[in-house]
Amino acid sequence: MKKNMARRGLDMGVHPYLYIAPALIALTAVVLLPLLYAFYLSLFKTQGLNGTFVGLANYISILKEDYFWESTGRTAYFTIVSVMLEFILGMLVALLLNEKFRWRGIARAMLILPWALPTVVNGVLWSWIFNSSYGSLNGLLSQLGLIDKYINWLGEPGIAMNCVIFADVWKNYAMIALILLAGLQTIPADYYEAAKIDGANAVQRFFGVTLPLMKPSILVCLVLRTMEAFKVFDIVYTMTKGGPANGTQVISYYTYQTTFQYSQFGTGAALSYLVSLFILLMAIVYVRLITGKGNES
Amino acid sequence: MKKTLKRTLGLLLVLCITVGLLAGCGSSGGSTAAPSGGEEAGEEVVTIRVMSSDDFAGFRTSVIAEFEEANPGIKIDFQSVGYDALHQKEVTALAAGSDTYDIVDVDCIWTPEYVTNGYIECIDDRLTDEMKTGIAPVAMDTLMYEGKYYGLPMFNDLFFMYYNKDILSQAGVTDMPATWDEFTEVCQQMQEAGLIDYGSAWGWAQAEGLICYYMTFLKGFGGSLTDEEHNPTVNLPENVAALQYMVDSLYETNISDPASVTSDDRMAIDLFSQGKTPFVINWSFAWSVFNDPEQSAVADKVGVMLVPGTGDVKSATCAGSMGLSITSTCKHKDEAWKFIEFLASKEIQKRQAIEAGALPIWEELYTDAELIEQHPALEAMLEQVGYAHNRPSLVWYNEFSDVLQVEIQNALTQNKTPQQALDDAQAKALEIQKKY
Numbered sequence: 001m002k003k004n005m006a007r008r009g010l011d012m013g014v015h016p017y018l019y020i021a022p023a024l025i026a027l028t029a030v031v032l033l034p035l036l037y038a039f040y041l042s043l044f045k046t047q048g049l050n051g052t053f054v055g056l057a058n059y060i061s062i063l064k065e066d067y068f069w070e071s072t073g074r075t076a077y078f079t080i081v082s083v084m085l086e087f088i089l090g091m092l093v094a095l096l097l098n099e100k101f102r103w104r105g106i107a108r109a110m111l112i113l114p115w116a117l118p119t120v121v122n123g124v125l126w127s128w129i130f131n132s133s134y135g136s137l138n139g140l141l142s143q144l145g146l147i148d149k150y151i152n153w154l155g156e157p158g159i160a161m162n163c164v165i166f167a168d169v170w171k172n173y174a175m176i177a178l179i180l181l182a183g184l185q186t187i188p189a190d191y192y193e194a195a196k197i198d199g200a201n202a203v204q205r206f207f208g209v210t211l212p213l214m215k216p217s218i219l220v221c222l223v224l225r226t227m228e229a230f231k232v233f234d235i236v237y238t239m240t241k242g243g244p245a246n247g248t249q250v251i252s253y254y255t256y257q258t259t260f261q262y263s264q265f266g267t268g269a270a271l272s273y274l275v276s277l278f279i280l281l282m283a284i285v286y287v288r289l290i291t292g293k294g295n296e297s
Numbered sequence: 298m299k300k301t302l303k304r305t306l307g308l309l310l311v312l313c314i315t316v317g318l319l320a321g322c323g324s325s326g327g328s329t330a331a332p333s334g335g336e337e338a339g340e341e342v343v344t345i346r347v348m349s350s351d352d353f354a355g356f357r358t359s360v361i362a363e364f365e366e367a368n369p370g371i372k373i374d375f376q377s378v379g380y381d382a383l384h385q386k387e388v389t390a391l392a393a394g395s396d397t398y399d400i401v402d403v404d405c406i407w408t409p410e411y412v413t414n415g416y417i418e419c420i421d422d423r424l425t426d427e428m429k430t431g432i433a434p435v436a437m438d439t440l441m442y443e444g445k446y447y448g449l450p451m452f453n454d455l456f457f458m459y460y461n462k463d464i465l466s467q468a469g470v471t472d473m474p475a476t477w478d479e480f481t482e483v484c485q486q487m488q489e490a491g492l493i494d495y496g497s498a499w500g501w502a503q504a505e506g507l508i509c510y511y512m513t514f515l516k517g518f519g520g521s522l523t524d525e526e527h528n529p530t531v532n533l534p535e536n537v538a539a540l541q542y543m544v545d546s547l548y549e550t551n552i553s554d555p556a557s558v559t560s561d562d563r564m565a566i567d568l569f570s571q572g573k574t575p576f577v578i579n580w581s582f583a584w585s586v587f588n589d590p591e592q593s594a595v596a597d598k599v600g601v602m603l604v605p606g607t608g609d610v611k612s613a614t615c616a617g618s619m620g621l622s623i624t625s626t627c628k629h630k631d632e633a634w635k636f637i638e639f640l641a642s643k644e645i646q647k648r649q650a651i652e653a654g655a656l657p658i659w660e661e662l663y664t665d666a667e668l669i670e671q672h673p674a675l676e677a678m679l680e681q682v683g684y685a686h687n688r689p690s691l692v693w694y695n696e697f698s699d700v701l702q703v704e705i706q707n708a709l710t711q712n713k714t715p716q717q718a719l720d721d722a723q724a725k726a727l728e729i730q731k732k733y
Contacts, residue, residue, distance in 0.1 A: 047414050132556040133568070155558040156710060241381075243503025244558055245706035260385035262696045263410060265392060 042269035051266055058270035067246075067254060068271070072278075075251040078165060079229040085169045086225060087218075090176030095206075097177070098184045108181070115174035123238025126167035130154050130239075154240055157247025164239050164248050168232070176221045183217025184210070216290070223286040227279055251275050342372050343629045345636055347400040348387055349377040350619060352582050353452065356653040357640065364639050371632045380404075381504070381561075384695075391416040396626040399633045403448060404619045405439040406505070409692045412442040417622040419445050423634055428641075435685050436658045439618040442690065448622030449641040452655035455685045456513050456578050456614045457678055458604045459587065461595055464575040468492055473602045477517060477542055480576075480605045484552035487575060496552035497576040498560060498568040501543070501709055503702045506562030508688060509615040511705055513578060514539040516613030516686045517606045522701075523689040529726035531701065532719040540708050540715035547709065558709050570595055578604060580617060584674060585654035601677035604684070616685040618658075650675070656682070693733040700725045 042058055044051035062068050097108050114122070129137050130153035138150045154160045187210065195205045211218075233252040236242060242249035242257070249257075255275065259268025349357060354377035361373045378386055384407060390397040392414070403411060411417045424446060436450040460473070468487045474480040484496025500506040515522070520535030530536075546553040554568060562579060569577035570586060570593035577583070590596045603612040621640065623633045639645060646657040651671045656678055662668055663679050691697060704722035707713040713721070 132559065133554065150555070152555045152558060155555065157712065240559075241503055243702075243706060244710050245503070245712055246703045257699065260388060261699065263388050263392065263414070 038269040039273060041266055042273055044266045046264060046266040054266075058267050059274065062267065062270055062274060067249075068251075068274075070246070071249050071251045071254040074161065074247075074249060075230060075232070078161065078168075078232060078250055079226060081162075082165045082168050082172070082229050083222065083225045085165070086173040086176050087222065089169065089173040090180055090221070093173065093177040094180035094184055095210075097181055111174050111177055113174075114171045115178070117171060119171065119234045120238050122167060122171045123235045126163070126170070127154065127239045130163050155244055157245050160240055160244055160247045164235060167239065168229070168235055172225065172228075176225060179217050179221045180214065183214045187213050219286065219290050223283075223290070226282060226286075230279055230282070231275070342370060343632045344372045344374050345399045345629060345633050346374045346397065347376065347402075347621075347636070348383070348390075348398045349375065349402045349621075350380050350383050350404075351377050352380065352580075352619075353649065353653050353655055356649050356655075359652075360640070360645060360648075364636060367639075368632075368635060371635065373636060380563075387416075391624060391626075394626060396624070396628060398624055399627040399629065400621050400637060401624055402451075402619055403440060403622050405617065405690075406688055406694050406698070408440055408442050408447065409690055409694065411622070412445075412447055413692050415625055417447045418625055418627070418630065419447055420449075420623065420634070421446055431660060432641075432658045433660050433682065435616055435682060435687070436618050436620075438687060440620045440622060448620045449637050450618045450620040450658050451640060452581065452618060452646075452649065453658050453682065454581050454618045454656065455616045455681060456509060456604065457581065457584075457674075457681055458576060458578050458602050458614075459569065459583065460600050460602055461569065461572060461575045462598045462600050463572070463595075464492055468575075474605050475603070475611075476607055477514070477605045478607075481546070481550050481552055484575070485550060488552070493573065493575055495554040495568070495574055496546075497574050497578070498554040498565050499557040499578070500560050500562030500565035501557045501706075502559050502561045502564075503706050504561045505698060505702075506565075507702050507705060508698050509562065509617055510578065511539070511543070511701070512615035512686060512688055513604060513613060514543060516615070517604065517610055518542070519607065519610055523691070527689065527691060529697070529723055529730060531723040531726055532716070537715050537719055540705065540719060543705075544708055544711070544715055548711065558706070572598075578614075581654055581656050581678065588654075599674075601674040601681070603677075603681060606684075612681065612684040614681055614685050616687045693729050696729050696732075697726055700729065 043053060043055055045054045045057070093111065097104065097111065101107075117125075129135050132138060132150050132152040132155060135150075135153070137153065138147070141147045142150065151159075153163050191209050191213070192205055195209050200208055231252055232250055233256065236248050236250055236253050237256075240248040242253045251271075252275065255268055255271040258264050258271055354375075357377075358375055361375055365372060383402060384404070387398065387401045387403075391401070391411070401411075401417065403417065428449070432450065433453050435455075436453040437446070439450045440446060440448040464487065468483075468490060470483055470487075474483045480496070484493075487493050488496065499510055501510060512522070515536050518535045518539040520533050520539055521530055522536070524530050543553075547555060547557070554574070557565065560567075566577055566579050566583045566586060568574045572594045584599070584601075587593050587599045588596045604614045606612045621637045623630050623637070627633050641658060643657075643659050643662060646659055647662055647665065647668055649655050650657045650662065650668055654672070656675075657663070657668075663675070669675050688694070689697075701722050704713070704718040704725075707721075708715045708718040712718075
């Protein structure tokens with residue numbers, strides 16, 4: 001049966017390509033051409049969009065730059081911490097929402113709210129909550145008597161990054177929870193029953209049954225979130241603009257600054273290629289993981 | 298076969314996921330061929346597209362109808378964005394060589410960059426004698442580079458020191474602080490009396506406004522960011538002293554609102570307009586915000602005084618005018634110039650001063666009786682003009698400014714001592730200078 005379908009797919013000849021052509025043309029125009037142009041640009045020392053050919057000099061000077069490695073480090077920190085927290089939180093929420101309880105429908109619908117907020121709105125919202133003079137977080141903490149002096153959340157390089165991560169987690173854990181919830185619902189109840197009969201407790205059932213069967217869903221959300229988190233820009237732009245003292249200057253923000261504030265389009269293009277290289281490597285690892293799993297079954 | 302197809306598709310997928318980031322870089326200018334609206338009796342209507350900063354955009358929009366009525370052949374397509382997004386918006390269009398905009402709003406610090414990249418037109422032969430002699434030089438310099446002019450300033454803007462008359466009279470302050478040390482004393486006195494929490498809030502977030510505040514202190518302490526040959530001199534002892542004063546105001550003398558480190562210059566006026574601080578330094582647009590009862594609790598209670606100095610320096614402040622320029626790609630330069638000329642005219646400048654609080658560019662308006670009557674702070678503001686300094690005019694200014702912002706913030710958040718921060722900034726500035 002399966003073989004049959006595959007054969008029929010091949011027999012269709014040029015048809016699949018015809019159907020794919022419109023999308024392919026559109027992608028070529030808006031993605032592939034700018035991509036090639038950006039690479040071309042990255043080989044020039046630019047003034048405006050004109051410039052002199054310098055070969056790989058832009059790449060070399062970036063790799064020697066402290067700012068580049070500092071912001072790469074910050075981006076890695078942001079990515080690892082935020083994805084980890086989002087995953088743990090998302091998993092817990094998904095497990096909870098998979099249980100039967102009253103108002104479950106409403107709870108599930110509410111889950112989607114933070115994710116439905118545009119990132120910019122989310123950023124503005126949290127920057128007001130964290131605001132040191134009027135922010136509700138300071139208000140809450142001081143009314144509870146936990147702090148006697150207002151804390152300048154976004155004003156300390158170390159704290160600011162974690163505040164941005166917090167805002168990002170608040171919004172994005174919802175997506176992970178949704179995907180995981182969908183994954184959870186595909187696990188047949190008899191597996192759990194069988195495990196129970198064998199005497200497995202809740203924790204053992206989670207690690208023995210749930211987690212292995214959830215692997216595809218887990219991979220999907222980890223892939224999506226890691227790559228998105230590595231490209232993070234909008235929430236940093238709205239909350240801290242890379243400050244204080246570059247404490248939240250992530251790699252995309254650095255690229256933006258180089259390109260649009262210093263008008264160094266060549267260096268900017270080279271930077272985005274380097275960032276893309278990092279992401280490409282991650283993508284390959286992840287895709288290997290996913291397709292590797294597919295071949296086994 | 299199937300395997301290779303799958304592999305190709307996989308690769309494509311990987312590519313697609315990756316490129317999202319790159320797409321933003323090779324930005325396309327996108328030609329927007331504006332259809333010339335309603336043609337009148339054989340005469341073609343020319344559309345002039347203007348990209349302006351949000352500051353004073355309200356006033357500019359309000360006079361467009363008048364201009365179009367007087368010039369039936371010209372239609373103005375007016376767009377504005379916030380200052381922080383303006384440079385990017387303009388540079389992406391200009392660098393791509395597209396004719397998206399006919400007129401762009403240029404901040405004084407961008408002039409060298411725009412001129413060397415050939416984005417804006419020299420207007421030397423359009424300047425009238427009246428303009429050459431009548432417009433205040435500090436404003437005219439906004440769009441000057443290497444002795445040539447590239448547009449007209451739209452207002453004469455600087456940092457002014459605003460004060461709250463009520464709070465100061467409650468505290469019994471009669472002599473305004475003339476030096477920064479006196480300023481600290483006066484603020485502490487009012488804080489001890491329980492009248493206020495902080496003497497002032499500032500826009501010291503990592504943004505261009507921080508450099509304007511720093512310039513104000515640094516010039517007040519007799520320092521300078523560059524020497525006469527445009528070489529960076531960031532770590533002069535005077536500059537260190539100025540930064541030390543700013544740091545102390547946060548942690549030693551406690552006269553500055555700690556939130557200053559995360560507020561930009563637009564947000565710095567909030568506490569003052571709620572009547573919570575007695576002083577604030579800000580641009581001229583703040584005057585109309587403070588006196589608008591809908592936005593402020595201190596309407597009619599605000600005065601303008603000279604920004605304090607130190608021993609040898611009576612007062613010093615930072616200038617920050619902007620102006621309009623014709624782009625090199627503009628196809629209707631004469632019509633575009635007409636609009637710029639109109640906005641810069643004495644009549645419109647006078648109205649802009651009355652309605653929007655901007656200091657006019659024409660020196661003769663400074664003694665205009667009607668204007669002085671309508672704008673009570675004008676005289677005090679004029680006195681300040683004599684103590685205004687422009688930021689360095691450098692092609693590499695934007696990158697220099699960013700390095701400075703980061704290092705000043707390192708000092709303001711006590712990551713580094715002021716001396717260390719400025720030494721580091723000087724080293725980086727020298728590196729940047731070499732690149733250009």
